[in-house]
Amino acid sequence: MNHEAPMWNDAFGISWLDFNLSNVLMMFVASLIVFILGVTATRNMKRFPTGFQNFMEWLIDFIKGIIGSNMDWRTGRLFLPLGLTLFAYIFVANMLGVVTNGVVGHELWWKSPTADPGITLTLATLVVVLSHYYGVKLKGGKEYSKGFIRPLPFLLPFKIIEEFSNTLTLGLRLYGNIYAGEILLSLLVTMAAGGVGGFLGASLPMIAWMGFSTFIGFIQAFIFVMLTMVYMSHKVSDDH
């Protein structure tokens, strides 16, 4: 449990620039896996889909459903690649920590990148910033600004606070779920490694918890994409 992160503090002599190398590694691994999956799934595409292509098309329909439940498909189609990539990346990232946790020496190298608040908050910030960007782009600066004083002008401060709280909750929700899952898993691993009795006692709950973590990983990826689309629709739809 008392593993340390492989930190690289004050990188390049810049005092505020710290790297957690395990995060960097895992982000790279997750991105690579998603990219390879995406590319292999879309090689040899046929008009009558088979196997993996079927799965990817199901995924597209799934994300389409999420977007469609929040906004008009005419504007929503713009966000399909974003939703797909977010979902695939977050799901794969969540799964990485469920399947294995790798420790080298005292340093925790292999884990979910999404079990780090900085990373989830980065994604959340990206989403919220994108929602503002598309709000200005699709509705124009005037309409976008008016959105802050609707339905009543005195709501302006709350609207501004809402933007930040949205970002925080979106990021921390994902982080909290995944981090908690990993803590419990590592506790169980420590217990199982403690002795024969510990192994017997811990293996069954561990299997159950891994199954549950897989479920949570899926649900959190779904929720993240869902909320992304909700925030987007707040900014780009006319009826809000």
Next chain:
Amino acid sequence: MQGFTESLVLGAGGLNIGDMIIQLVFFLILLALLGKFAWGPLMNMMKEREDYVANEINTAEKSREEAQRMQREASEELKKTRQDAQKIIEDARKTAGQQERDIIESARAESERMKESARQEIEQEKEKAVQVLKDQVASMSVMIASKVIEKELSEKDQEKLIHQYIDEAGEER
């Protein structure tokens, strides 16, 4: 900085600016690459399939209409043919009836004619026979009379008398 964030709930690794930058860069790169290599082709394929299906439905609709039209034409054709056949049979029946009547008529006429000619022949024969009989009776009478009243009458008186009798006999007939 590190110590401070770690003391907060955020725990684990704290907020590392480097991680954030790298996450942002990785994610944007991933978004661009997947959009180009995975989602783009996949969505194009799905679009193409939608078009294909719509096209096929249109074609099916068209060929169904075509088939219906052809069926209608065929049934009309069949109806016409049936009417024609009916007419031909009717005509044949009419012609046959006409011929039958003609044949009967001509047969009747023929038989009438034959009967007529037979009657005429019979008449002629009868007349001829009567003539022959007359002549014979005359000569026989002459013979009988000559035998009966030989010598009492002259040849001339005799002749006169005979013809008188014969004429009377012819009138009584």
